[in-house]
Amino acid sequence: MKIQKAFLKNRMSKTLYNYPQNTKAGDKDFKISFSVSALEEENAEEFGGETLSSYHLLLEGRGKYDYRDGRSLEAKLLDIHSCEEGENLKVTGEGRLFHMTMDGGVRGFIRILKPEQMLSMRIGEGVGDCVMAFLGIDGGFRLEVDGEAVNCDRDEAVFIEMKNREFGQLKLWPEQPGMTIVSANSVMLSPYDFGKYIGVRFLERGDGTCKARLDVRPEHMNPIGTVHGGCLFTLADAACGIAASSTGGICTTVNSNIQFLNAAFYPKYLTAEVKPKKIGHKLRDFQVEIRDDKERLICTVDFVFYSLQK
Template identity: 35%
Template sequence: MEVKTFSLKENQDRDIYGYLDVKECQNSDFQFKFSLNFLKKNEELYFNNEGMSTQFYVLSGELKDVLEVEKQCLEQEGTERSFLYRPGQSYFAQNESKYKALTDGMVLSATMAHNVRGNMRRLNINDSVKMRIGEAVGACVIAFFGADAEFSLKWDDGSVLCTPDSAVFLTVDKAEYHTIYLVSKKNNVHLEYAGFAVLGQNDFGKNIGIELIKGQNDKYYGKLKIRPEHLNPLGVVHGGCIFTLADAVCGFTIGSQGGISTTVNSYIQYFNPAFSPKFLLAEAKPRKLGKSIRHLDVEIRDDQDLLVACAEFVFCNLQK
């Protein structure tokens, strides 16, 4: 396990971590980096993913974005809605989107190739928190940011002290496991957590064109723009294609909770044929998210908001 610390104030508006900087890898599918932006009021933040995806976390301040809702898949094409992005939450950036700062603030972003999965969230520490880190399926990168107080990160043979406005990065190899402790002298200390796993190169959902979106209020969507090869000989979207969309958005939702999971059971009910729609939109709705078993429901609708299918999925968490 490699451990590095950074001062956020001394590393403004730059990439503060790159996976390829610490690991030798010639494959572009393994690109992954953290960037930090300090924004002034009315300053714009622009993401150009260039075929990659970006997840950003608002550390402080507030951002605003006005998007065509067709891109968000939430309303009819051509209308607009104003979105607010607030501290303590993570969001997936739409490609080539601009975000305006309503106040001074700080934004952490993680830009990753399609085979990197992970999430950002806030942790609360009362005295100490014990975590088991490491993935069986690939190397992982984990980061902790002190939001309002100093904390200590301890492991078997070492420790590091992090002051406010500092960060610590852990790089863990595939099938390498560690128990770590986050310790604070104060109660109810807020930490920002980011954890990402570098998976294999295959991504069936991406290859057929599925776009995964995290919306407002932690809602998760999967959008599939329909192409001729998605249709059966009757001109209807193939049932296997619809099932893949449902499975992909469930996996995306589960992945945002941390760890790596696999499908253990599923059921789908088709209600209406999808005759050559512009797109299909799937929304995952968690029913129960336990430590080991996670149960979700999915609704799939077409571009006219017609219910095409509903599905249920049960996942098992593979985190050791």
């Protein structure tokens, strides 16, 4: 385990943290980067690429997100926006933008925490190295992992790096109840990403939500000419796993149930959309709807996840 701090106080654009260290965007082995950008109206910050995905969070000021497909969204303070693999995004405005950029087999998310008291969670991954970041927005906090502690003032960030199958207990004490803390988490999944192996591509990710797409190939079909039920479940499971993880802590599936409503005869693609039903302290319920390229509802899948976060 490794812990280090970075300062966000000046308005210059800079990289805060790279993993692996001493790499930069464009390097062959570039995997993940946390950065802050000073936005300008005339010069757009550009993100995206075939293997890149990123999350963006406006820390102060105002801004606008322009996607290659023509979407244009207002950047509001502390609203989280994603740029998925294969997309391109331009950001303009006036203020500061925090973003994490991931390459290849890396999955991650950003959450907004408002703890009223000490927060405790189990951290680490069993399938790859992981990196976590915590930022104090309107106050400071104290963070401790297995006895190693660090104090973080407002407008500072703490980064925690953990190796594959290294686990720890994280405790976080806010300077004042209900203050805003940004939590970002990433894990190096490759080659442990079955969903990506069969072709699942994420379209949108949010706090407890996810939308994913699978372009149907011949190997996804069964002998009677419909998409195999196991393929449908994998699409739902991959999307719901992202949604569950975004709610915080390490989550594991404890129950799932799939209802096949219509046969998927040779669709061009399938889209899965995850919506939370109830996010409890320990149990988190979701429903996934899978539709074909004609918007016909193919199946619904219910999931119950258990959170190992205290």
